[in-house]
Amino acid sequence: MTSKKKLLAIINPISGTHQKSDIPKAVKEVLDSSLYDINICFTEYAGHATLLAKEAVSSDVDCVLSIGGDGTCNEIAKALVHSNTALGIIPMGSGNGLARHLDIPMDVMGALKIVNERNIVSLDYCKANEKLFFCTCGVGFDALVSHRFAEGKHRGGMTYVKKVVTEYLKYKTETYLIVSENGKIKEKAFLIACANASQYGNNAYIAPHANMQDGKIDVTIILPFTPFDIAPMAVQLFTKVIDKNPNIRTFETPYLKIIRENPGIMHIDGEPVEMDKEIEIKCVHNGLKAIVPRENSKKLFIEPIHTAFWEVIDTIKTELDI
Numbered sequence: 001m002t003s004k005k006k007l008l009a010i011i012n013p014i015s016g017t018h019q020k021s022d023i024p025k026a027v028k029e030v031l032d033s034s035l036y037d038i039n040i041c042f043t044e045y046a047g048h049a050t051l052l053a054k055e056a057v058s059s060d061v062d063c064v065l066s067i068g069g070d071g072t073c074n075e076i077a078k079a080l081v082h083s084n085t086a087l088g089i090i091p092m093g094s095g096n097g098l099a100r101h102l103d104i105p106m107d108v109m110g111a112l113k114i115v116n117e118r119n120i121v122s123l124d125y126c127k128a129n130e131k132l133f134f135c136t137c138g139v140g141f142d143a144l145v146s147h148r149f150a151e152g153k154h155r156g157g158m159t160y161v162k163k164v165v166t167e168y169l170k171y172k173t174e175t176y177l178i179v180s181e182n183g184k185i186k187e188k189a190f191l192i193a194c195a196n197a198s199q200y201g202n203n204a205y206i207a208p209h210a211n212m213q214d215g216k217i218d219v220t221i222i223l224p225f226t227p228f229d230i231a232p233m234a235v236q237l238f239t240k241v242i243d244k245n246p247n248i249r250t251f252e253t254p255y256l257k258i259i260r261e262n263p264g265i266m267h268i269d270g271e272p273v274e275m276d277k278e279i280e281i282k283c284v285h286n287g288l289k290a291i292v293p294r295e296n297s298k299k300l301f302i303e304p305i306h307t308a309f310w311e312v313i314d315t316i317k318t319e320l321d322i
């Protein structure tokens, strides 16, 4: 008989828009108690999840569950890299980009069942000037929006879309020098996204071909565009074909350096961070253990993607008055 595995579930009470008071009960009911010795805690402040996860690694906990969004996953996963402790994800954030990329069900019960399967794989993670990210980082417009979103009181997908539209109307693009194994390019860009996983969250695929096991970062550069380009670009973003847009350049690389005109904000897994003028970004291959669905349990859930998509388009039209 194999011994039980130690599991710590860390719940971020403020992520996403759902109440979390019933989550401990669901965790205890759905997780297999013959497989796991379960401990559950709530975070008390931003950054607390990293401390809790570090303690779990030192105590040889086998799995830490992130119950929250991409920010919570980031705080936990950065304590787990290069350890034997695996990350499990129960998506309860606003965007849940990492969970969606990994095909983890969006409902709590379904995601907990995946944890019972204990299918552990090694995934890449990335660094931007030593700050770790697992999903995406970026400079330009997406970084500005993450900053405005963090300043606001409300979370949730539609709050995000409204911020995107209002900020777009006043945004001024910058020029960036990008150095990678593919050479040097200088571009005036709306944004540069560097992706380990394929999406920002909410099925917005900024790097549709990103793979978390290939040792590479998928870089997407969006060149300046007009308001008329927004609708087709939004459709392409949500249908995994943004790389076909003529305003977009893409390439893959294990390493790149972005040099911009001034220091400023960038986003790391959706959270705004002040960075220097020069940002070195690299991929660390196979540095994180994570529990993911087995091939045969992928896509057993049905998500209302199309409803979410049309909600986004309606919000854009209302905000732009078109």
Ligand SMILES: Nc1ncnc2c1ncn2[C@@H]1O[C@H](COP(=O)(O)OP(=O)(O)OP(=O)(O)O)[C@@H](O)[C@H]1O
Pocket (backbone or CB within 6 Å): 012, 013, 014, 015, 016, 017, 043, 044, 045, 046, 047, 048, 068, 069, 070, 071, 072, 073, 075, 092, 093, 094, 095, 096, 097, 155, 156, 201, 269, 270, 271
């Ligand atoms: N107890 C807490 N009180 C206040 N902030 C917290 C607490 N615990 C964690 N945080 C912070 O909450 C922020 C948001 O969490 P998270 O990113 O998981 O949710 P989200 O933004 O709604 O989802 P997503 O990132 O998927 O869009 C993180 O920056 C994290 O540091």
